[in-house]
Amino acid sequence: MRASRFFISTLKEAPSDAEIVSHKLMMRAGMIKRISSGIYTYMPMGLRVIRKVESIVREEMNRSGAVELLMPVVQPAELWQETGRWQKYGAELMRVKDRHGRDFIIQPTSEEVITDIARTELRSYRKLPVNFYHIQTKFRDERRPRFGLMRGREFTMKDAYSFDRDLDGLKQSYQIMYDAYVRIFNRFGLQFRAVAADNGAIGGTGSHEFHVIAATGEDAIVYCPNSDYAANMEAAESLPLYPARGAATQALTKTATPGKAKCEAVAELLQLPLTQTIKSIVLTVEKEATDKEPVSKVVWLLMLRGDHELNEIKANKIPGLAGYRFATEQEIVEYFGTPPGYLGPVNTKKPVTVVADVTVANMHDFVSGANEVDFHYTGVNWGRDLPEPMVFDIRNVVEGDPSPDGKGALAILRGIEVGHVFQLGTAYSESMKATFLDENGKPQMLQMGCYGIGITRILGAAIEQNFDDKGIIWPTSIAPFEVVLCPMGYDRSEAVKAETDKLYDTLLAAGVDVILDDRGERPGAMFADWELIGVPHRVVIGDRGLKDGQLEYQGRRDTEATTVPLAEVAGFIKARLVSQ
Template sequence: MRASRFFVSTLKEAPSDAEIASHKLMMRAGMIKRLGSGIYSYMPMGLKIIRKVENIVREEMNRSGAVELLMPVVQPAELWQETGRWDKMGDELMRVKDRHGRDYAIQPTSEEVITDIARSELRSYRKLPVNFYHIQTKFRDERRPRFGLMRGREFTMKDAYSFDRDVDGLKKSYQIMYDAYVRIFARFGLQFRAVAADNGAIGGSGSHEFHVIASTGEDAIVYCPDSDYAANMEAAEALPLDATRAAPTQTMTKTATPGKAKCEAVAELLNIPLSTTIKSIVLTVEKAATEKEAASKQVWLLMLRGDHVLNEVKVSKIPGLAGYRFSTEEEIVEYFGTLPGYLGPINTKKPINVVADRTVANMHDFVTGANEADYHLTGVNWGRDLPEPTVVDLRNVVEGDPSPDGKGVLAIQRGIEVGHVFQLGTAYSEAMNATFLDENGKPQPLQMGCYGIGITRILGAAIEQNFDDKGIIWPSAIAPFEVVLCPMGYDRSEAVKSETDKLYAELQAAGVDVILDDRGERPGAMFADWELIGVPHRVVIGDRGLKDGQLEYQGRRDTEATSVPLAEIASFVKARLAAQ
């Protein structure tokens, strides 16, 4: 490709609404152009990268045995209503009507459509297993689109769906996809980590997220440096920080704490460690009346160490707490007799359900609210002062916690989620009556897996991991071009033009994705453009070097250029590419 025949359009400054590095740099490099809130046009330079990402994904999906199809962006509401997601998805699901008033969804994902295909096409065990995938536009009506392609409304995703006859088959299909994802992200040339995750709104059981490691990542990734344990913060198991509970050494005492409604303030007043205080969190679960049962309301008290943070995903999995909400101030006064800030499990006004975090369950001589304004109870102990609680893992892990596999302590790093694999099981096949006939002619629900990669999100994540003050630093596999040739005076020096054209042809013949900058730009402007765009390898051809039989090579991460003999430059560049 010659730059004069391509479209190179760079900016010195990023638009004012660009927030993070990837957004700023993609806008400056002319890779995307904002059309509306969270909606971008992919300019030629950006689209070229997207196609490279798609090609790697497609090659590895095909290698894994998956079969490509293409499902529509606009989907009938009836399918979404079958699974209940027409209502559950909320405002993120873009709903539209056609001229006849029929409801449609602009797809954020395609579980319903692929299940509809499966129930009509996969009627016999003889057609299983199968894995369908497509690479298609998605739309999610984000409340606050931001960060360019990282959290836009319209984006491109690869989603795949496996169908098996039993759980063992599903596990095999899941492992095949997991392995394919490892190969995909390794080929991208990105530092990544696969972590155990929660399935969230998509349903099913068992999943892993794939994160690109970046200090600007929105997600906290928990891992053990001494083992293979890794999970996202939502799914990371928090072990008790004390293996056993020590015997009481203090008497329970009602202690004045005027105006001290926070654990930190109580600890400071009493001159005690924050880790000896208990944080009380009150939740309400309401059930509407049915033909068999009257309406009901239960109030729960969750007890967490004062310096720990509640993990709401873990809470949602506690039996009886599905659909919980945080209690209102009126409910708290009704059940505890006091305003928030002085709450505790002792002498409540009405019966409550008490759940203690694992670490809290092994604490002794702790401090909790006295259910009276301006007072706390000190020296509280389980068994002696209050009944033994229901014990559940409630909290977020912190750095230095013991690893659940017993092989060291946990560390935390930031990551950007770019892929997710799920074991859906029969969540969708049962809802949509997607069955197959087994060997005995009996209908059985299809076991499903779901596997997604954010194609366009990969671009933002890759940049967040690979940039400097000059611009983007693409890994060669997904760079818009692998090599840029920068001739000095291409239109003025016959020697420069001749040697540049010769090297350009040789690299092209070798299958190298090379661009020749023949725009006639000044050297400084030319170099600045390609450093901003992030082409990983640069060769400079000039009269001065040619007189000595030398060309100048510089990798995008190199601090200095290297002189390479003219006769060796092509093999030198190809060797550098092969080494990556």
């Protein structure tokens, strides 16, 4: 490719609406152009990166035995109504009507369509297992699109769906996809981690997220440096920080704590460690009305150590707490007799269901609210002062907590989620009656897996991990071009033009994705463009170097250029490409 025949449009400054680094650099490098909130045109330079990402994904999906198809962007509402997601998905689901008034959606994902295909096409065990995938446009009507391609409304995703006859088959298909994802992210040249995760709204059991490690990442990744344990914050298991509960040594005492409504202030006033205090969180679960009973509600009190935070995903999994909401102040006063800040499990005004975190369950002589303004209890003990609670892991882990596998302490990184694999099981086959006939002619539910990669999101994540004050630093495998040739005076020096054209033809013949900058730009402007765009390998050809039989090579991460003999440049570059 010659630059004069390509489209290059760089900016000195990012538009004012660009927020994070990747958004700013992609706008400045002319890779994307915003046309509406969360909707972008992929300009030629950015599209080249997308196509390389897609190529790696497609190669590894095909290698894994998956079969490519292409499902529609617009899908009929009837399929989504079958699974209940027409109502449940929420405002992110773009609902539209055609000219006949029939309901459709702009697809955010394709579980319903692929399950419809499976129930009509996979009627016999002889057709199983199978894994279908496609790379397709998605649309999610985000309330607040931001961060460029990282959280846009329209984006490209690879989603795959496996179908098996039993749970063992599903686990095998899942492992095949997990291994394929590891190969994909290794080929991208990105530092990443696969972490255990919660399935969330998609349903099913068992999943892993793939995160690109970046200091600017939205997600906290919990891992053990001494083992393979890794999970996102939502799914990371917290162990009891006390191996057993100690015996009571203090009397239950109502203590004045005027104006001290937070655990930190109470601990400071009483000259106690924050770890001896208890944080009380009140949740409400409303039960729908039936023919026999009106709408009713159950109030829950969740107890955490004063220095810990509630994990809302874990709380939602407690039997009876699904669909909870935080209690209103009116409800809190009704059940505890006091506004928030002085709540506790002892002497509540009305009965509440008490849940203690696994660490709190092993605490003794702790401090909690006395359900009276300006008062707390000290010396609170389970069994003596209040009944034994329900016990669950309900908190976020913190740095230094023991690893669940017993192999050291946990650490926390920031990451950007770019892939997710799920064991869905029969979550969709049951609702859509997707069955096959086994060897005995009996109908069985299809076991389903789901596997997604955010194709366009990869671009933002890669940049967040790889940039400097000059611009983007693309890994070679997904760079818009692998090599840029920068001739000094291409339009003025016959020697420079001849050697540049010769090297360009040699590299093209060797299969190198090379661009020749023949625009006639000044050296400073030319170098600045390619450093901003992030091409990983640069060769400078000039009269001075040619007189000595030398060219200059500089990798995008290199601080200094390397002089290479003219006759060895092509081989040198090919060797560098192979090594990366």
